[in-house]
Amino acid sequence: MKHIVIAGGGFAGIKLARKLRKQKDIRITLINDLEYFRYSPALYRAVTGFKIGIARLPIEWMLIDSDNVSVVIGRITDINRANKELKLEDGQKIDYDEVIFALGAANNYFGIEGLNEYSYGVKTVHDAIQLKVHIHNSLTQKAKVADENFVIIGAGPTGVELAGALGAYLIEVARKHKLKHHPVKIYLVEAGPRILPQMSEQASRKVSQRLAKLGVETLVNTAVQSETLSELKTSVGMIKSKNVIWAAGTQNNPFFKEHPEVFSLNKRGYVIVNKHLQVSPDIYVCGDNAATTYSGLAETAVRHANFIAKDIIARIHHTGRPKHYEKASMQVVPVGNRWSVFQYKTLVISGGLISVIRRFADIFGYTDVLGPIKALTIWANSDRFEDDCPICDKSQRYN
Numbered sequence: 001m002k003h004i005v006i007a008g009g010g011f012a013g014i015k016l017a018r019k020l021r022k023q024k025d026i027r028i029t030l031i032n033d034l035e036y037f038r039y040s041p042a043l044y045r046a047v048t049g050f051k052i053g054i055a056r057l058p059i060e061w062m063l064i065d066s067d068n069v070s071v072v073i074g075r076i077t078d079i080n081r082a083n084k085e086l087k088l089e090d091g092q093k094i095d096y097d098e099v100i101f102a103l104g105a106a107n108n109y110f111g112i113e114g115l116n117e118y119s120y121g122v123k124t125v126h127d128a129i130q131l132k133v134h135i136h137n138s139l140t141q142k143a144k145v146a147d148e149n150f151v152i153i154g155a156g157p158t159g160v161e162l163a164g165a166l167g168a169y170l171i172e173v174a175r176k177h178k179l180k181h182h183p184v185k186i187y188l189v190e191a192g193p194r195i196l197p198q199m200s201e202q203a204s205r206k207v208s209q210r211l212a213k214l215g216v217e218t219l220v221n222t223a224v225q226s227e228t229l230s231e232l233k234t235s236v237g238m239i240k241s242k243n244v245i246w247a248a249g250t251q252n253n254p255f256f257k258e259h260p261e262v263f264s265l266n267k268r269g270y271v272i273v274n275k276h277l278q279v280s281p282d283i284y285v286c287g288d289n290a291a292t293t294y295s296g297l298a299e300t301a302v303r304h305a306n307f308i309a310k311d312i313i314a315r316i317h318h319t320g321r322p323k324h325y326e327k328a329s330m331q332v333v334p335v336g337n338r339w340s341v342f343q344y345k346t347l348v349i350s351g352g353l354i355s356v357i358r359r360f361a362d363i364f365g366y367t368d369v370l371g372p373i374k375a376l377t378i379w380a381n382s383d384r385f386e387d388d389c390p391i392c393d394k395s396q397r398y399n
């Protein structure tokens with residue numbers, strides 16, 4: 001029986017395992033370095049007061065109804081192509097007939113001094129928990145006065161979503177703790193000439209206006225140069241802050257660069273794949289790791305997984321292999337409560353209705369990796385507020 005190994009339990013890895021979990025003629029091992037799956041679209045919500053469980057989903061639970069999948073928790077450090085074997089950090093060796101790499105992207109500080117030490121992150125569940133605790137403490141442990149500067153670096157979707165949600169969260173924490181309320185400044189800093197550079201100029205303009213209404217000050221053409229404990233140095237001057245959040249900078253997972261004998265990379269460090277998303281007949285690479293036009297989005301990772309599942313099944317049953325995995329994805333960016341911008345190709349729509357659609361779209365996002373029943377359970381509870389702080393935690397819905 002063919003042994004398929006899925007390296008990485010993110011959007012692509014979990015979707016692929018779920019697609020193949022009832023296939024009788026293959027055995028699957030899914031390897032992930034963490035026990036949980038990160039639902040990244042909800043991370044900014046987890047930072048700003050909602051339950052962490054909307055972004056952290058146990059992997060075993062996602063595959064509990066599978067007939068042929070074993071889950072191994074461990075970090076893959078090496079591949080031996082000749083022996084068809086992966087090596088894990090703990091020394092374990094796992095052989096494969098075919099392996100699919102879906103290890104996701106990694107953080108990148110571009111070597112900017114001080115960011116690694118002093119800034120907070122928002123890209124992992126661990127980052128989100130740390131940041132939430134920090135935001136809460138920086139407001140409440142300071143002589144009951146909320147007067148801080150919060151600086152978010154990077155005006156891609158992650159930075160914009162967080163900037164849009166942060167103001168309401170700060171007001172909520174301040175209200176619950178009865179803080180004397182001084183206006184808290186939120187800056188969104190972007191090195192490029194406009195925010196949301198991956199979207200159209202029209203979408204970018206609408207979001208700038210929306211952020212301004214929410215009191216977020218957007219600083220474009222502003223390159224971050226260094227950070228100390230209490231200041232951020234930029235190309236246009238200093239900003240005093242102990243609350244700097246790094247939402248910019250991703251790069252490919254370093255695993256691929258470390259194995260040049262197996263993977264060829266493009267100029268940006270992503271893995272060059274053929275029309276089947278393969279680098280060789282027994283190795284696929286997909287999701288954020290692959291150098292494809294639309295990589296970098298969860299929807300693309302899921303599309304790649306569907307494509308590879310079909311390809312594997314077609315090869316087992318000697319039927320025609322699927323042909324196309326490239327398709328533009330829709331993009332929706334929520335900005336504060338009850339307002340989102342939507343873009344598909346050149347169509348841009350924004351407003352409250354889009355926000356409602358965005359919330360419902362999460363049902364599909366969760367369904368991709370959980371199936372419909374578990375997805376609905378998570379989604380139905382995704383407006384619940386949660387905090388370790390006894391004053392804040394009333395487990396009530398957050399508006």
Ligand SMILES: Cc1cc2nc3c(=O)[nH]c(=O)nc-3n(C[C@H](O)[C@H](O)[C@H](O)COP(=O)(O)OP(=O)(O)OC[C@H]3O[C@@H](n4cnc5c(N)ncnc54)[C@H](O)[C@@H]3O)c2cc1C
Pocket residue numbers: 007008009010011012013031032033034036037038040041042043044074075076077102103104105122123124157158253255286287288289295296297298299300301
């Ligand atoms: C904050 C944030 C918000 C986002 N919001 C959206 C959004 O709203 N919509 C959207 O379409 N996209 C969004 N994205 C992008 C989306 O998360 C990615 O495109 C998607 O996760 C890629 O899926 P993947 O399967 O390739 O990788 P991932 O989902 O990142 O999964 C990779 C998995 O591999 C594991 N792993 C890594 N290295 C190893 C190793 N050496 N050994 C074992 N396991 C390993 C990781 O822990 C992880 O579980 C967001 C990203 C971030 C950071």
